[in-house]
Amino acid sequence: MLSSDNWVAVPLYLELAPPADAAAQVAHLFVFRDTGALSGRGSGRFATDLFTLSVTGGDRAQISLAPPRPDFTRRQSSFCGIVAGLRLSARPEHMPEAATLESLALALARVRESDDGLPSLVSALDDVACRLSFAARPKAVSDRTERRRTRADTGISRRRLTATRRFRRLLEQLAGPTPPLSDLALDAGYYDQSHMSAVCRAYAGRPPGALRSQATPRPFGLSLQDARLKDRLRLLITDDCKE
Known part of the structure; x- marks a missing residue:
């Protein structure tokens, strides 16, 4: 330090x-x-x-x-x-x-x-x-085996990893020209703007509007x-x- x-x-x-x-x-x-x-x-x-x-x-x-x-x-x-x-x-x-x-x-x-x-x-x-x-990517395996591999490799469940990837894609969308937040929520795969806002606060500690300002290059x-x-x-x- x-x-x-x-x-x-x-x-x-x-x-x-x-x-x-x-x-x-x-x-x-x-x-x-x-x-x-x-x-x-x-x-x-x-x-x-x-x-x-x-x-x-x-x-x-x-x-x-x-x-x-x-x-x-x-x-x-x-x-x-x-x-x-x-x-x-x-x-x-x-x-x-x-x-x-x-x-x-x-x-x-x-x-x-x-x-x-x-x-x-x-x-x-x-x-x-x-x-x-x-x-190399493993050959096709059972869904159960894939879930075990995901948790062993990343430390989190496949479902949680998928949700986090959706959030990261949302950040990329916020960094560019984007529609109103209500439309963006649906485009990003969330139920509505409230759902998207709750995810942003849980994953980033702030609402989508603040993230949009911050993510702009x-x-x-x-x-x-x-x-x-x-x-x-x-x-x-x-x-x-x-x-």
Whole structure:
């Protein structure tokens, strides 16, 4: 954990499309840098159907793999530091090698102080993404076996995973041009707007209207005009964080 007194870079959260050579199971790359401004106590992490492979900095990079989250989780304290990584639709067969983590540690240290290091960090994450391998999809099995496999792999039931995936698709719809919320609820597969609102509060801690404002992609600042980032941007937040 770092003191905000040691920071000069602006807090941000961004998501980028994966490199073309990455496996289809790599959903996106992310970078989250904060001094507590975006992640104050009471904010939290959204429910997700994706695995999160995270790398944190320091003298040595540390890596962890978190399973899908079935619910919104509130923070007990604000976050001060930097974390980057990948979000995956399946558990990888192997974790990244130590040599790869060394380059990530250096890149994280640079981005902690300046946006100038973002291209190098993204390049290091791309390298990790392209090295990951995933088990082949199993052949057709019984419904009961598939349910057991889903819970063993993700830690949650298949029904809960399906509901969380619907919520993630809703977030994507909220980020683009969308119809009125009442129409969007039906398009997204909810019974009505009230049902959609209840799901958003359970999975994200806020109503759909607030999520629509938050999910809208922010324009790149002058310090983030590198085409290697700009052309792959999915989401950039500097004033309110979506995780």
